[in-house]
Amino acid sequence: MIRAIAYLALTTFLAAATTSLLLVGTTQSSDPSAKRQLVKVLGISDLSLSSEARYTRHPTQADVFAAFQDFPGAFEHFPTGSMIPPRPIGFASQVRIQPSTEKQD
Amino acid sequence: MRRQLKILEYTLSSLIRRKAKNFSLIVVYAFTIATLGSVLFLTHALKEEATGSLTEAPALTVQRISAGRHDLIPTHYTTTIKHLPGVKSVTPRVWGYYYDSLIKANLTLIGSNNPPAELLLLDGNLPENPQECAIGKGVADAFGPAIGDNLVLEDNEQKSNRFKITGIFQAESSLLTNDLVILPETTLRTFFSMDPEMATDLVVEVYNPREIKTLAKKIKYLLPDTRPISRDEILHTYDTLFNWRSGMMLAVAIAALISFCILAWDKATGISATEKQEIGILKALGWETADVLTAKFWEGLVLSLTSFLLGILAAWIHVFVFAAPALVPLLKGWSVLFPKFQLTPAIDFYQLFVLAFLTIGPYLVCTIIPSWKTAVTDPEQIMRG
Numbered sequence: 001m002i003r004a005i006a007y008l009a010l011t012t013f014l015a016a017a018t019t020s021l022l023l024v025g026t027t028q029s030s031d032p033s034a035k036r037q038l039v040k041v042l043g044i045s046d047l048s049l050s051s052e053a054r055y056t057r058h059p060t061q062a063d064v065f066a067a068f069q070d071f072p073g074a075f076e077h078f079p080t081g082s083m084i085p086p087r088p089i090g091f092a093s094q095v096r097i098q099p100s101t102e103k104q105d
Numbered sequence: 106m107r108r109q110l111k112i113l114e115y116t117l118s119s120l121i122r123r124k125a126k127n128f129s130l131i132v133v134y135a136f137t138i139a140t141l142g143s144v145l146f147l148t149h150a151l152k153e154e155a156t157g158s159l160t161e162a163p164a165l166t167v168q169r170i171s172a173g174r175h176d177l178i179p180t181h182y183t184t185t186i187k188h189l190p191g192v193k194s195v196t197p198r199v200w201g202y203y204y205d206s207l208i209k210a211n212l213t214l215i216g217s218n219n220p221p222a223e224l225l226l227l228d229g230n231l232p233e234n235p236q237e238c239a240i241g242k243g244v245a246d247a248f249g250p251a252i253g254d255n256l257v258l259e260d261n262e263q264k265s266n267r268f269k270i271t272g273i274f275q276a277e278s279s280l281l282t283n284d285l286v287i288l289p290e291t292t293l294r295t296f297f298s299m300d301p302e303m304a305t306d307l308v309v310e311v312y313n314p315r316e317i318k319t320l321a322k323k324i325k326y327l328l329p330d331t332r333p334i335s336r337d338e339i340l341h342t343y344d345t346l347f348n349w350r351s352g353m354m355l356a357v358a359i360a361a362l363i364s365f366c367i368l369a370w371d372k373a374t375g376i377s378a379t380e381k382q383e384i385g386i387l388k389a390l391g392w393e394t395a396d397v398l399t400a401k402f403w404e405g406l407v408l409s410l411t412s413f414l415l416g417i418l419a420a421w422i423h424v425f426v427f428a429a430p431a432l433v434p435l436l437k438g439w440s441v442l443f444p445k446f447q448l449t450p451a452i453d454f455y456q457l458f459v460l461a462f463l464t465i466g467p468y469l470v471c472t473i474i475p476s477w478k479t480a481v482t483d484p485e486q487i488m489r490g
Contacts, residue, residue: 003121004113007407014414021421022457025450034225035158038278041224041231042215043198043308045162045339047155048241048283051211052439054202057284059346060339061166061306063175080438083352 050080059084109403112396116403119383131412133368138416138464139423140361144354145456146424147432148347150448154280155343159336164317165309166334167324175332177303182328186309189323191316197304199293203258203286208247210441214297216290226282228252229272235292239272243283243442256286261298268292279444309333353435365464372471376479384479385487397480398473405472409465417457425450 038044046058055062056078120127167186169178183195199216217231217239224231229252231239238256240248250256255267274282294301309324311317314336321333347353384397423429428447437443479487 001110001114003117004110007113007117011410011414014411014418018414018417018421021418021450022452022454025452032157035278035281036161038224038226038274038281039158040161042217042282042285042287043163044281045159045166045334047151047159047280047343048213048243048285048444049151049280049436050438050440051213051284051442056438057202057211057213060334060342061168061175063170063173078438080436080440083356083435083438084346 050078050084052080053078056080056084109399112400113403113407116400116407119400120404120407123379127408130368130408131415134365134408134412134464134468135416135419137361137365137368138413138460139419141358141460141464142417142420142457143423143429143432144357144361145460146420146450146452147429147448148353149453149456150424150451152343152347153451154446154448155347156340158281159339159343162336162339163308164311164314164336165321165324167307167309167328168332168334169306169330170332171330177299178306178331180302180304182331183307185327186307186324189320189327191311191313191320193310193312196308196310198306198308199290199297199299200305201293201297205258208441210247211284212244212286212442213284214286214288214293216293217287218290224272226275226278227272228275229270231287232268232271232289232292234269235289236266236268237271237289238268239274239285239287240270241274241282241285242276242279243444244286245270245273247442258286258296260296266296276445280446283444284442353432356435357432362463366467369467369471372468372475374475376475380476381479381487384476385484388480388484389488394477394480398477401473401476402469405469406465408472409468413461413465421450424448 045060048057050056167178167182169176169182178197180197183197186192186195196218201214203212203214204210205212227239229239240250240256244256245251248256250270252270252273254270256270257265257267260266268286268288272287274285288296293299309320311320317335317337321335324331324333387397387400388394423431425448428445433443
């Protein structure tokens with residue numbers, strides 16, 4: 001049964017290594033206070049990831065239809081436009097349909 | 106226990122007999138898991154990075170929409186907003202984009218007011234005099250200057266402007282500041298030839314964060330051509346940008362999942378003649394159907410669990426040690442300036458369990474079902490083929 005025991009030992013080692021690596025994040029979490037200070041002072045609203053188009057550089061500030069800026073249904077111009085979709089519709093752009101309060105005769 | 110160990114021993118011997126096939130299977134399986142795991146780790150770490158630092162983003166940003174597009178906002182809108190109860194301050198901001206034809210990159214120019222004494226992630230200072238600037242690490246790497254050197258940018262009228270670099274943001278802040286050029290607000294207005302009565306947007310700070318939503322509605326009601334963007338919306342955008350429905354997950358993970366399905370389907374549609382013969386011999390030697398199924402269960406578990414653990418380990422190393430070189434081009438696109446980031450390991454265990462459930466479970470089923478079909482057939486018939 002040497003193979004079975006060796007395999008179980010190897011799997012246990014792999015599982016332990018994976019778990020400890022996964023748990024590293026919880027102990028290694030960097031202090032975000034310095035970054036928060038930057039965000040507060042400079043008024044930063046987005047991550048500086050893709051700078052090829054304004055709707056991928058600032059997805060939170062772009063128009064609701066940002067990924068199709070030239071005309072509705074236009075092909076995507078930039079590769080990251082496929083990776084970074086338009087921002088979700090928030091309360092600023094929600095449409096609320098409420099029942100009419102006027103009485104009908 | 107001893108019986109299970111003996112069956113596992115037999116299964117391992119059987120797997121070693123077909124080592125070339127099983128080794129290649131583990132490699133492909135682990136690669137699929139590593140691809141899926143890398144996307145999960147990268148998107149979750151980026152989401153954590155965004156939500157961790159953007160909690161201090163402006164409570165409300167008010168833009169003006171004209172002809173369906175973001176337009177400059179008149180600074181007199183501040184008076185209307187300032188009079189709303191609950192508003193602490195309203196600050197007009199000047200910022201915009203600049204394409205530099207020398208390095209062929211887009212920069213983000215931000216106007217700064219009242220610089221504080223010290224920023225923890227800035228080497229040097231924020232600009233205080235009209236011809237000074239502070240730049241991000243990406244801009245510094247692209248142009249190659251150091252603190253004290255000059256940065257030359259062409260303004261709206263194609264005139265060259267020299268700005269003395271007073272500060273460079275540290276690499277640690279690259280995810281936020283990589284392409285930034287900070288200039289004094291008055292300088293930036295002149296640079297963009299912007300009307301002094303206009304601003305790019307307004308930043309509204311409030312006393313009570315619970316009133317943000319109400320204030321946004323009031324601003325929208327009083328100034329119908331504006332679009333208020335709250336801090337919650339900013340955080341929500343990054344939450345959805347990197348969740349399982351994001352473009353990255355759809356583009357990469359779905360392809361990997363489909364390839365895994367093909368792998369599992371190939372396994373489920375039938376077992377090879379050698380494997381059938383092996384089952385027939387085992388049955389002829391006196392193994393029960395349950396024993397054969399236990400052996401096949403162990404076989405599936407050995408292959409899928411080993412591949413899963415190897416794949417997850419590879420994904421972790423790929424994302425958090427090597428900074429995801431295989432996935433970064435997807436986010437980079439045609440960007441010239443892209444931050445060199447080292448992400449803090451952040452794992453969503455729920456997503457990981459879903460991944461394990463979606464990959465180990467189906468593979469086990471796909472291994473056991475065809476074997477069960479063979480095991481219940483008469484051994485003589487199986488061996489005769």
